[in-house]
Amino acid sequence: MVTWLDIDTDGAPQVALIDATLEGLDEAGLRTRARDLGTAAGAGAVSRSYCHPYGLVGWHAGPIGVDVERVVACPPEFGPSISTPAEQAAARWTTDDEIVALWSSKEALSKALGDAINYDPRRLESPAGWPRGICGPWRTAPLPLPHGYCGWVCWRVTSGRGALDRCSVELLDERGGAAADLVSGGADLRERPALRVG
Numbered sequence: 151m152v153t154w155l156d157i158d159t160d161g162a163p164q165v166a167l168i169d170a171t172l173e174g175l176d177e178a179g180l181r182t183r184a185r186d187l188g189t190a191a192g193a194g195a196v197s198r199s200y201c202h203p204y205g206l207v208g209w210h211a212g213p214i215g216v217d218v219e220r221v222v223a224c225p226p227e228f229g230p231s232i233s234t235p236a237e238q239a240a241a242r243w244t245t246d247d248e249i250v251a252l253w254s255s256k257e258a259l260s261k262a263l264g265d266a267i268n269y270d271p272r273r274l275e276s277p278a279g280w281p282r283g284i285c286g287p288w289r290t291a292p293l294p295l296p297h298g299y300c301g302w303v304c305w306r307v308t309s310g311r312g313a314l315d316r317c318s319v320e321l322l323d324e325r326g327g328a329a330a331d332l333v334s335g336g337a338d339l340r341e342r343p344a345l346r347v348g
Contacts, residue, residue, distance in 0.1 A: 165216060168184055213305065
């Protein structure tokens, strides 16, 4: 069964939740169903994420990333292993729900930026901390998922570039030091290899 998720933000992408249990799908069937659903959308960008029995498919005119994760008990070292120094200092994410949300939001953003494998979560500030879910031309929102699951969507608005709206963005060098400050409006985040956004 496919459920359309409500994202209460102007210009938000469309996101569908697939429940494999209601369709009798195994993991492979869920992936095929999500790919087929994404292909049927036609033009625009598509992002998919899977955590059986659920799958997410998101569509948008511009870059988009979605992520779904099961909320599980996290070992004590997991939070610090995915947190930037600023996130560790703030100690905002301490419960399993919060740590999984931190991870999921970073996964969604890294997919929207173009290649999730190229982004080290210890160097990418979580969009979960963006004021009002906005950072310049980028938007984010938590997704309303079944109990025990967490999901996020991140997308880039397609009309107008906008200013960075009280959001600092800096490019970090390999040692974690600031290499360049990108606080001027319209910085294209997709082309940057390592970012602190927040």
